[in-house]
Amino acid sequence: MRILVTGGTGQLGGAVVARLRAAEDDEVRVLSRRAGPDVVRGDLRTGRGIDSAVSGVDVVVHCATDFRHETAIARTLIEAARWAGGPHLLYVSIVGVDRVPLGYYRTKHETEQVLAASGLPVTILRATQFHALVRTLFAGASRLPVLPVPRFSFQPVDVRDVAERLADLALGDPAGRVDDFGGPEILSAAELAQAVAEASGRPRRIVPLSVPGEIFRAYAGGGHLAPDHRDGKITFARYLAELADPGVLRYRKR
Numbered sequence: 001m002r003i004l005v006t007g008g009t010g011q012l013g014g015a016v017v018a019r020l021r022a023a024e025d026d027e028v029r030v031l032s033r034r035a036g037p038d039v040v041r042g043d044l045r046t047g048r049g050i051d052s053a054v055s056g057v058d059v060v061v062h063c064a065t066d067f068r069h070e071t072a073i074a075r076t077l078i079e080a081a082r083w084a085g086g087p088h089l090l091y092v093s094i095v096g097v098d099r100v101p102l103g104y105y106r107t108k109h110e111t112e113q114v115l116a117a118s119g120l121p122v123t124i125l126r127a128t129q130f131h132a133l134v135r136t137l138f139a140g141a142s143r144l145p146v147l148p149v150p151r152f153s154f155q156p157v158d159v160r161d162v163a164e165r166l167a168d169l170a171l172g173d174p175a176g177r178v179d180d181f182g183g184p185e186i187l188s189a190a191e192l193a194q195a196v197a198e199a200s201g202r203p204r205r206i207v208p209l210s211v212p213g214e215i216f217r218a219y220a221g222g223g224h225l226a227p228d229h230r231d232g233k234i235t236f237a238r239y240l241a242e243l244a245d246p247g248v249l250r251y252r253k254r
């Protein structure tokens with residue numbers, strides 16, 4: 001199979017490329033706006049280089065993302081895919097894009113719908129928050145002795161686990177929207193913040209807070225969680241331990 005990974009230089013896309021290349025059965029192309037080894041250059045915003053990047057591929061794993069132009073870049077990809085004879089398009093979305101009223105989530109949901117209506121063979125996988133995002137949320141302001149955190153939970157997932165699922169989906173038949181993919185544990189923001197503080201050697205007092213507003217309500221109601229899909233195997237604690245040991249964390253990006 002010939003597989004194009006958009007966003008293959010990013011967090012998740014990098015893990016997908018590593019996973020697919022380890023199997024050595026398939027030809028894996030990486031799309032990037034920048035020149036680099038084993039990279040096909042192209043820009044989904046301008047469309048430059050996209051037709052040739054998509055030409056001849058059987059599957060596109062679409063991990064590229066653009067906060068402000070998420071749907072537009074998907075439309076560019078769809079157009080190129082039509083010209084290229086209709087490869088299988090696999091899109092990565094986020095659990096709760098239709099429940100949490102964030103602008104980025106709305107555009108991800110709209111993109112899911114555009115892909116589903118494209119007439120092309122598609123698969124859509126929604127994942128919960130990646131470990132790195134959750135760590136970044138709670139590593140901020142690390143000099144402060146007190147850290148306010150929202151009074152709700154996360155289900156962090158490791159990009160290597162999501163990449164494994166995506167690689168399986170890429171080698172299978174188009175399946176439309178598939179079951180959500182969540183991390184192995186649901187932990188309160190306070191527990192996660194505590195773990196980040198301990199891993200950084202800066203213990204802090206964690207103060208859970210409720211915040212008014214519909215976004216907070218949606219998170220507090222678990223709109224971003226997939227309790228029935230604790231599919232990932234790599235826990236947040238293991239991720240943090242690996243971060244502290246650079247010898248182990250070979251998948252870490254730039």
Ligand SMILES: NC(=O)c1ccc[n+]([C@@H]2O[C@H](COP(=O)([O-])OP(=O)(O)OC[C@H]3O[C@@H](n4cnc5c(N)ncnc54)[C@H](OP(=O)(O)O)[C@@H]3O)[C@@H](O)[C@H]2O)c1
Nearest residue numbers: 007009010011012032033043044045064065127129130133
């Ligand atoms: N972070 C999370 O917690 C989370 C959770 C669930 C789902 N997701 C979804 O997972 C996907 C991957 O997220 P990520 O955090 O791995 O992303 P990331 O690390 O920020 O990587 C973004 C990628 O998009 C590419 N890109 C951006 N604009 C582009 C353009 N105009 N043309 C071509 N490529 C472009 C970049 O490639 P170059 O810079 O090399 O061009 C880069 O490789 C996203 O769809 C995201 O919504 C994320």
